[in-house]
Amino acid sequence: MFDEYKAAITSQVAALSGASPEVIASAIEFPKVTTYGDLAIAVPRLRVKGNPVQLAKTWADEFKADDQIDSAIATGPYLNFRINRALFARKVLTTVNSEGPKYGWTDTGAGKRVIVEFSSPNIAKPFHAGHLRSTIIGNFITNLYKAHGWETISMNYLGDWGKQYGLLAIGFERYGSEEELVADPIKHLYDVYVSINKDAEADPSIHDQARAYFRKMEDREEDALALWQRFRDLSIVKYRDIYARLGIDFDVYSGESQVGEGMHRAMNMLDEAGILVEDKGAVLLDLEKYKLERVLVKKSDGTALYLTRDIGAAIERFETYNFDKIIYVVSSQQDLHLKQLFKTVELLDLPYADRFQHINYGLVKGMSTRKGTVVFLEDMLRESKDNMHEVMRKTEEKYAQVENPEDIADKLGISAIVVQDMMAKRIKDYEFNWDRILSFEGDTGPYLQYAHARMCSIERRVEGTVKLNPDADFSLLSEECARDIINLLARYPDTLASTLQSLEPCNIVQYIIKLAHAVSTAVEQLWVVNQPQEIAEARLMLYHCVRVVIGNALTLIGLTPIERM
Numbered sequence: 162m163f164d165e166y167k168a169a170i171t172s173q174v175a176a177l178s179g180a181s182p183e184v185i186a187s188a189i190e191f192p193k194v195t196t197y198g199d200l201a202i203a204v205p206r207l208r209v210k211g212n213p214v215q216l217a218k219t220w221a222d223e224f225k226a227d228d229q230i231d232s233a234i235a236t237g238p239y240l241n242f243r244i245n246r247a248l249f250a251r252k253v254l255t256t257v258n259s260e261g262p263k264y265g266w267t268d269t270g271a272g273k274r275v276i277v278e279f280s281s282p283n284i285a286k287p288f289h290a291g292h293l294r295s296t297i298i299g300n301f302i303t304n305l306y307k308a309h310g311w312e313t314i315s316m317n318y319l320g321d322w323g324k325q326y327g328l329l330a331i332g333f334e335r336y337g338s339e340e341e342l343v344a345d346p347i348k349h350l351y352d353v354y355v356s357i358n359k360d361a362e363a364d365p366s367i368h369d370q371a372r373a374y375f376r377k378m379e380d381r382e383e384d385a386l387a388l389w390q391r392f393r394d395l396s397i398v399k400y401r402d403i404y405a406r407l408g409i410d411f412d413v414y415s416g417e418s419q420v421g422e423g424m425h426r427a428m429n430m431l432d433e434a435g436i437l438v439e440d441k442g443a444v445l446l447d448l449e450k451y452k453l454e455r456v457l458v459k460k461s462d463g464t465a466l467y468l469t470r471d472i473g474a475a476i477e478r479f480e481t482y483n484f485d486k487i488i489y490v491v492s493s494q495q496d497l498h499l500k501q502l503f504k505t506v507e508l509l510d511l512p513y514a515d516r517f518q519h520i521n522y523g524l525v526k527g528m529s530t531r532k533g534t535v536v537f538l539e540d541m542l543r544e545s546k547d548n549m550h551e552v553m554r555k556t557e558e559k560y561a562q563v564e565n566p567e568d569i570a571d572k573l574g575i576s577a578i579v580v581q582d583m584m585a586k587r588i589k590d591y592e593f594n595w596d597r598i599l600s601f602e603g604d605t606g607p608y609l610q611y612a613h614a615r616m617c618s619i620e621r622r623v624e625g626t627v628k629l630n631p632d633a634d635f636s637l638l639s640e641e642c643a644r645d646i647i648n649l650l651a652r653y654p655d656t657l658a659s660t661l662q663s664l665e666p667c668n669i670v671q672y673i674i675k676l677a678h679a680v681s682t683a684v685e686q687l688w689v690v691n692q693p694q695e696i697a698e699a700r701l702m703l704y705h706c707v708r709v710v711i712g713n714a715l716t717l718i719g720l721t722p723i724e725r726m
């Protein structure tokens with residue numbers, strides 16, 4: 162949005178200062194306060210000989226206003242530029258209004274395909290905070306790539322294979338209940354798993370039985386596989402349900418069990434490349450040269466390991482999907498594992514070795530429901546919803562107006578969790594805090610939803626009396642708070658584009674926070690009701706565009722924008 166203004170500034174300042182256009186273009190920034198201008202240059206950044214304060218003054222005096230730039234003002238060593246506001250406001254607002262849900266999108270990824278692997282819980286084990294973060298961040302990354310024209314494949318790589326499924330099968334014989342399995346497979350399988358593990362502590366021979374059972378699974382014996390297949394299928398049905406609540410629908414449910422002969426091919430290739438070493442019948446991958454340790458890839462009984470499967474999966478994924486990029490959204494606790502995986506792919510000399518990326522994230526501390534510490538996603542969502550419902554009930558008047566409080570409480574509860582998660586850089590650990598995240602004040606999910614709902618309510622209030630007019634007189638939006646909002650709206654596409662590089666959800670969340678702050682100031686000053694028609698129309702378009710952009714940004718981070726709360 163600012164490109165033509167930056168170009169206009171660059172060409173004049175180049176002529177005045179003698180600095181190169183590239184240096185000037187990269188020195189143009191958005192000042193924190195817009196009292197003196199919308200764009201600014203810190204003169205020292207141009208590295209021109211002379212006193213920066215003096216230079217700023219001289220250039221400001223000599224700068225000639227044109228169609229794009231209204232004025233240049235020097236403040237200390239800064240050169241501030243005021244762009245042609247009326248023109249700019251029209252351009253920004255009409256663009257947001259006409260592009261609507263696609264405002265900010267690009268097609269830079271057209272024709273390219275990305276696999277985003279995320280969430281990836283382990284069947285019969287808790288869906289813990291790490292999985293929740295992967296789910297939230299992965300969904301965001303998928304949406305972001307879509308917004309840039311990429312074809313995306315969202316993939317869930319379930320932990321659905323290994324000796325523990327032998328253990329689970331034996332446990333099911335003792336503790337399994339058909340009824341409970343069907344009613345809540347995730348919970349029931351976990352309970353069975355916990356019970357059989359207890360038994361196995363007292364009676365270690367159970368582990369041998371489990372190993373033998375898993376051996377049968379590895380050998381593809383039908384009976385052994387049938388039970389496991391049911392566990393998997395039923396769990397996926399349940400997962401789908403829970404993910405749907407978060408607005409997520411995976412394109413592919415893959416998993417450790419789905420890795421096939423690619424794994425054996427990979428092992429042969431590694432062998433040929435001479436990076437495998439044998440040790441008492443077991444096989445290790447030697448990555449010591451790269452400071453990535455020696456890793457077990459085949460046990461002496463022939464079973465493959467986590468890394469082995471990942472290597473096989475990588476090869477098979479490329480063969481199946483021919484991806485241009487693949488992103489693994491996995492906790493930083495597995496940094497070493499992913500480094501080992503990517504290094505191996507590189508050593509295999511696969512032509513697509515540079516298409517792999519690990520997106521990691523830090524720990525969440527203290528995430529638990531009130532009742533206990535073991536956390537399943539569903540319990541988390543329920544707890545958040547219930548807590549939110551309680552908060553809503555406290556303001557009786559408003560509560561009475563909400564049509565479907567259950568649904569709104571659920572959406573707000575999810576917003577609370579997601580926004581807290583995306584507040585800071587991914588790699589930062591954070592402390593889970595119910596009280597803070599459920600508040601309507603401060604930078605929380607409910608607060609951002611409230612900003613959106615407020616815009617909707619302004620639109621509702623004047624429906625039929627003030628029209629949404631793209632030809633309104635936008636020069637009437639001259640107040641500082643209106644100007645700040647328009648500048649922010651204009652920056653959304655750039656924010657989106659740079660976030661595709663950083664893949665940091667906090668860039669988007671921080672953006673929404675700024676916009677929400679800007680409108681909460683504006684609504685006190687810029688009224689739409691009881692105003693002269695031209696003013697009302699200009700302001701209505703402003704608020705409408707804010708709603709569009711907050712709505713787009715909330716959708717991007719995986720939330721459903723709320724219209725009334």
Ligand code: ARG
Nearest residue numbers: 281282283318319320471491
């Ligand atoms: N299921 C694994 C866990 O819970 C995460 C899988 C990550 N993805 C991968 N390709 N290794 O720790």
